Amino acid sequence: MTPDLRAFAARFMGQAISVFARFVTAPRAIWKGIEPVPRQRVYFANHTSNGDFVLIWTALPAPLRRQTRPVAALDYWLKSPLRAFIGREVFNAVLIDRRPDARTEDPVTQMVAALDQDASLIIFPEGQRNSSDTPLLPFKSGLYHLAKTRPAVDLVPVWIANLNRVMPKGEVIPVPLICTLTFGAPLHLSEGESKDAFLARATEALLACKPKAEGLE
């Protein structure tokens, strides 16, 4: 395929995935602590489904969507040519290697490089999908390192509600249910704040975005 055709196919595929996500989940963005304006941001969200970043991407207004790149696991997204096309070209993902011993590039360095190219990022600080009964798994330290290296960037907590019920792990056909995305107030690293204190504060900020109504957990 020529590069033009590939780019067109990627845009078309992105739209198609977005329309499908709307059909199934009618995603509702609640801008609770922040407005949808084009500022550089790192959206950090709870992770229960592979569709998580698609939903955030769909809920963002188009101009913001274009500058926002999901951070995703290389081992998952390079498994097949179709996945690689979706990961790399449709969503322009920053692909990181989750295996510390096998990787050649440091994930934080990759994310900082993307930020330096003016991209916004979507990250899942739990590092893997949460299928436990606790609302959040302990955060990995990447978020802290981003906050430390690029202190001016807004770190925005986003709670994705209900997507785990749309498509529980292991199921193939999604059940159409409404999902909400609650965007909280942005965080920054305070002066002298330790890693553990910052990650605890980020966890609290994300949990505070969780809707209270039953059925929307």
Added chain:
Amino acid sequence: MTSPDLLWLLAGAGVILVVASIIGGILRQRLSPNGENPVIENLNARITSWWVMVIMLGLAFIAGRAGVVLLFLLCSFAALREFLTLTTHSRADHWSLVGCFFVILPLQYWFLYIDWYGMYSIFVPVYAFLLLPILSALRGTTKDFLIRVSQTQWALMICVYCASHVPALLYLHIPGFEGRNVILIAYLIFIVQLSDVLQYVWGKLIGRTKIAPNLSPSKTWEGLIGGALSASAIGTALYWMTPFSLLQAAAICLMITTLGFFGGLVMSAIKRDRGVKDWGHLIAGHGGFIDRLDSVIFAAPIFFHVTRFFWSTT
């Protein structure tokens, strides 16, 4: 499927909306030029949504039987998605929920489309009722089992079964009324929705005595009586476009406006229990599909069966 009477009704709705849009525009200019008054912003959002709904309905009527059935299928889909978002279910219900959306919903509308009354009138209350719990039981999770299957059945009855009785009106055979059944749909929706709007207006003007303060602070006896009576008066004046006589039209209108009111009350009770204000967010100013359709959903099946029993030959 267009008839002069239908054009009258649509034109009437159009005139009401033009007047409403002008009033909304003036109010915005006077009181909320920068969008600072939420009540006026909500009013204007509602009016805009009404335009969309009337245009969609008009287009469906022009497209004929298939168009109307398809429109209500889509409304049922959106309503079911809203309803099941708020019900209790566990992972064990995944296949029964998939079945609700992708088997039962399309089949109900298919049976309706091919005019198989014997099937669509019992499909959800008999077949879905008995078969869906089996799917959930096979997965073996017993926690909240009765709650889960009952709520799923309730969602199907309201959002699929009852809602499908609106397009079902197209399939009645009323002597002397052939080819004009679409009027029954337009009439039902127009009167019930008009009653909703007038109940709100009367309630704002003279409403004092709350009917169920725990459920809804805005529903008052004054609003109900004023709204139902004035909408019924307008519906009675339009009797000439229906198969009903003047008195019959008055009785029918009182029935559907009252049912519509209590439909809204029942659906409010569910929302209160679940701790939400609206069922959804897709209809700007109104909330979700169920917020707008609750009264029509409650009025449609009984309107259908009363009309069928007394006027239809099938």
